[in-house]
Amino acid sequence: MKKTLTANINGIVFHIDEDAYYKLSRYLERIKAHFRHEHGGEEIVAGIEGRIAEMFQERKKSHQQVVNIEDVREVITQLGEPAEMSDDGNESTGRRETSDYSSEDPAPKQLFRDPDNKYIGGVCSGLAAYFNIDPTWVRLLFVLLIFAAGSTILAYIILWIVIPKAITTADRLSMRGERINISNIEKSIREDLRDIKRNLEDLSKKA
Amino acid sequence: MKLENTKAQMRKGILEYCILSLLSQKEAYASEIIQALKNAKLLVVEGTVYPLLTRLKNDGLLTYRWEESTGGPPRKYYLVTALGQDFLKELHSTWTELVASIDKITTNAGNL
Numbered sequence: 001m002k003k004t005l006t007a008n009i010n011g012i013v014f015h016i017d018e019d020a021y022y023k024l025s026r027y028l029e030r031i032k033a034h035f036r037h038e039h040g041g042e043e044i045v046a047g048i049e050g051r052i053a054e055m056f057q058e059r060k061k062s063h064q065q066v067v068n069i070e071d072v073r074e075v076i077t078q079l080g081e082p083a084e085m086s087d088d089g090n091e092s093t094g095r096r097e098t099s100d101y102s103s104e105d106p107a108p109k110q111l112f113r114d115p116d117n118k119y120i121g122g123v124c125s126g127l128a129a130y131f132n133i134d135p136t137w138v139r140l141l142f143v144l145l146i147f148a149a150g151s152t153i154l155a156y157i158i159l160w161i162v163i164p165k166a167i168t169t170a171d172r173l174s175m176r177g178e179r180i181n182i183s184n185i186e187k188s189i190r191e192d193l194r195d196i197k198r199n200l201e202d203l204s205k206k207a
Numbered sequence: 208m209k210l211e212n213t214k215a216q217m218r219k220g221i222l223e224y225c226i227l228s229l230l231s232q233k234e235a236y237a238s239e240i241i242q243a244l245k246n247a248k249l250l251v252v253e254g255t256v257y258p259l260l261t262r263l264k265n266d267g268l269l270t271y272r273w274e275e276s277t278g279g280p281p282r283k284y285y286l287v288t289a290l291g292q293d294f295l296k297e298l299h300s301t302w303t304e305l306v307a308s309i310d311k312i313t314t315n316a317g318n319l
Binding site for chain 1 (some may be wrong): 264
């Protein structure tokens, strides 16, 4: 037995399995995020939604009443991920995306100390995240500077005091310059869960 | 360099020309355009068409009208504007020139 939901897609009502519903709504969320800054973005999303409704209608005629996860998967393969749809010839936006999670405009970045990736206070890794470089280089630079001038240690301590620690998920996203939206928060939480799982596994191995 | 990448880039550039060309013969709604492009093996993912149509419309090359459909929501039928027709003529001559040049280069590649 499966729970079904009803979804209104482009004015047509569909019965849809719960898992299929979430997969589809995440897909639409990615599309919306991708085209948010494009001129006429809403129109693009509306067009795609219309197409999805059409495909589901076709499917309904041929087999069953309820849209399942297979149907959603097929629709996504046919329509493609937002990065594949991008109209690269567009000079007016002219920006490229590396993945469907990052938005077109760089999100405002904030300087934080990175508690997940620290040796002492997370100052170097925070700076590295801010300037988008490998933290090892920043650490190396600090160590070299300590040899050059002992006051670097004092500078580090001041930075430690002055720069806030990234505590919440939102802090960590703006530290990395990622937009605070549902899909990024979800991604970040997934990463956290993976870390916790890994730690637990390590612990159980030691025990 | 990945062959797939280059192919995708080529196809994307040509799509704009093809869409204008299709619509200049007969107005159509998005799914018909998709079907025609798919039949011609020009489309990898269908989603590509939507941003392209919106851009062509915003640039004033295309316009649309709503039309009722049987057993579904109204459809957006796209048609080429006068500006679009001129643009298409330009594209067509550019394309013909390009084909001729590429033909020349690729068939005479050995005789530099």
